[in-house]
Amino acid sequence: MKKNLALSLAAVLLPLSAAAAANEPAKEPRALGVEASIVFPSDSTIRNWQADRDRGIWIEGRRGEWYYGSFAGICRDVDFAQAIGVETRGAGRLDKFASIVVRGERCMLSSFVTSAPPPTKAERKAAREAEKAAQN
Numbered sequence: 001m002k003k004n005l006a007l008s009l010a011a012v013l014l015p016l017s018a019a020a021a022a023n024e025p026a027k028e029p030r031a032l033g034v035e036a037s038i039v040f041p042s043d044s045t046i047r048n049w050q051a052d053r054d055r056g057i058w059i060e061g062r063r064g065e066w067y068y069g070s071f072a073g074i075c076r077d078v079d080f081a082q083a084i085g086v087e088t089r090g091a092g093r094l095d096k097f098a099s100i101v102v103r104g105e106r107c108m109l110s111s112f113v114t115s116a117p118p119p120t121k122a123e124r125k126a127a128r129e130a131e132k133a134a135q136n
Helices: 002-023 121-135
Strands: 046-052 056-061 066-071 085-087 099-102 105-115
Touching: none
Parallel strands: none
Antiparallel strands: 046 056, 056 066, 066 105, 085 099, 099 105
C-alpha cells in the first residue's frame, strides 16, 4: 500500500516539476568586470580563492561565481598563504572597501569585480612566455 502511494505521488509530482522547469527563464550570462560584493563573507559564502601573485586575488562565491579583487599595493605572502581573512570594517560584505588579511598583514582592495575563473597553470605559463617574448 505504501509503495503504491509513493509511486502515485511521484507520478503526480514529476510532471509538475518538469512543467516548472520548462517555465523558468534561461539564465543570462553574468557581466564581467562589474563592481560587486559578497554579503556576510564567511566559510559558507567563500568556497575557494587563488592569489594572483601579489597583485590581486580571485575569490569563488557560494554558487561558483568568481570575483577578482585588485590590491591597492602589493600583498606579500598571499601567493604562499594557506588561509586568508576578510576584514569588512563592520559593513558585513566583501567589496572594494574591504581588506584581505594574510599572516597578520592587511591588504587593502582597490576594486572587487565579477570575473571569469582564474587561469589554469598552462594558461599562466603561456602568458608569462608571451610577456617575455614581447619584452625581447
